Every structure is written in structure tokens, then in C-alpha cells.
Amino acid sequence: MLNVTAKRADRELTISRLINAPRELVYDAWTDPKHLVHWWGPDGFTITNHEIEVKAGGTWRYMMHGPDGRDYPNRIVFIEVVKPERLVYKHAGDEDTEPVSFHVTVIFEKIGHKTKITMNSIFESAAELDRVESEYSAIEGGKQHVTNLDKYLSALPANKNPFEIERLLHAPIEKVWSAISSKDEMDNWYFKIDSFKPVVGFTFQFSGTGRKGETYIHHCEIKEVVPMKKISYTWRYEGIPGNSLVEFELTPEGNKTKLKLTHTGLETFVTDNPDFAKTSFVEGWTHIIGKSLPEYLKKA
DSSP, X not given: OTTEEEEEETTEEEEEEEESSOHHHHHHHHHOHHHHTTTOSSTTOEEEEEEEOOSTTOEEEEEEEOTTSOEEEEEEEEEEEETTTEEEEEEESGGGOSSOEEEEEEEXXXXXXXXXXXXXXXXSOHHHHXXXXXXXXXXXXXXXXXXXXXXXXXXSGGGSOOEXXXXXXXXXXXXXXXXXXXXXXXXXXXXXXXXXXXXXXXXXXXXXXXXXXXXXXXXXXXXXXETTTEXXXXXXXXXXXXXXXXXXXXXXXXXXXXXXXXXXXXXXXXXXXXXXXXXXXXXXXXXXXXXXXXXXXXXX
């Protein structure tokens, strides 16, 4: 399988794959029942969720249905939850009655607009891993598991056709970074934001106007900050279905700065309102990044 690696060392099994989706979406697909039912498990398996609480000490109980008609009760107990970076949990049969038990650490690593998943499973002994591989084809099943995740996410409309725009700005990177991360400066070229701090987890909001004068309240949460290089945040609308991600990325070029803006998830918004059509976002970002910001930097 392309992009999949499986390595064994004594009682540990590590499976990795590059997933064609942003990290936040991959993490959600691994923890949200609305996604899990569409991909969880090796080829031919389906699941029925009974309960799930993704927090330290929380439990996920579900039934796996095999292609041969056999049901496999499963219980996961979460040990560590660091959204969207890492999950640590104990995987066992329901109430530990099934003859398979192991600890799992899943790492979600951001690679550009994709995500590398590394799933490390530690069994009680090398002999136990031998048995699980012999009886359940653990290695091949694990490879199919992460491949099915990639297939599912790659097919989602939300993961298709992000909008990107690049501009070479006639200002040093320090000046551009300040312009995209300071509320006082953003008010002059971006939107009138209620408050803003370039800190992961910080939430902010602002209003925008539609083509017919409608007011749309934007809600955002900062997801990544690399000073002088990158900042990203979610972008959704109050009362409107859908969620997306906006990323500003800076690259110094002498005394100038290349800015690349990427807006993913546009297809999650409603399709019967022209204000949320991709063409509307293209028009808006082209004005903001191509005209409003350069003009502000020239005067600042």
C-alpha cells in the first residue's frame, strides 16, 4: 500500500501513513462518531457505536461487525487526550472479556496541509503480538485501517479544492507579521475584530456584510502559531452550517515577504447562498490580500 509503513520491534507494532487531509479533520475523524462509522476498522468491517467520551478516563464502547458475520465487542479507555496532536488509550474487549488487550498511542503530525498518522501499539509480550498477528492479521489489518481513513477523508467534499493566493509584499517579514497578528493593525486592513491574540486556543469574532446587506458573524479559533512564519485559525459563521480553516504563511525574500493564504473547507458551507460560494471567497480574499493589505503596508 502506498504511503503506509508497518514496523515491528519485540512487542510493539508501529503503523504510519500520510493522510490527505488537514490535522484537525483527521483528529475529528478519529474521535467523532459521525465520521467513525464510515471508516473504522480493516476492509469489510463496520461498527456500531454504543458510547464515546473522548477525555482522560473516558470510555468508547462499540461493536465491530466482521465480513463473516461475527461480532467483536470493543472497549477503549482514553488515558491521554491532547487535541489535535495525540491520543493515548487502552484497547480491549468489552469489560476485558475479549482475548486482545494493548495500549495505543496515536500521533497526528501536521505535514503542510496533510497529516502523518503514527499509531504505536504495545502488547503484553512479543508472544502475544505473535498470537494476535496469527489470529487477527494485526499488521495487514492495521495498514488497511489507516488506508480506509485516508480513502474516507479524501472523498469528503470538505477536503477538496482549497483556495490559495500568494502575493509578494514590499515589506520585511517583521512588519507583515505584525500586520496579520496585531488587532490594532488588522483593524486598518482586515476586519474590525473584537479582540485578538496570536495564541493557540484564542477565540475571536467579527462581522461581515453580504451582497444584499446581510450581517454575518464570523467565529474563529486559533489553531497554530509559528511567530514570523505562520498563523492559522478556524473560520465559521454563526447560525450557518460548515467550518473551514484559514492559514497565513510567510516566507522572507530579502527585504520583501511572500505571503501565502490558504482557505480549506469552503465546500462545507451552504450551496444555495451566493455569499458562501467559492467565487465569493476568491473575490474577497483577492481584495484583502491583493489590495487592502499591500496598501496598508505601504502607508504604515
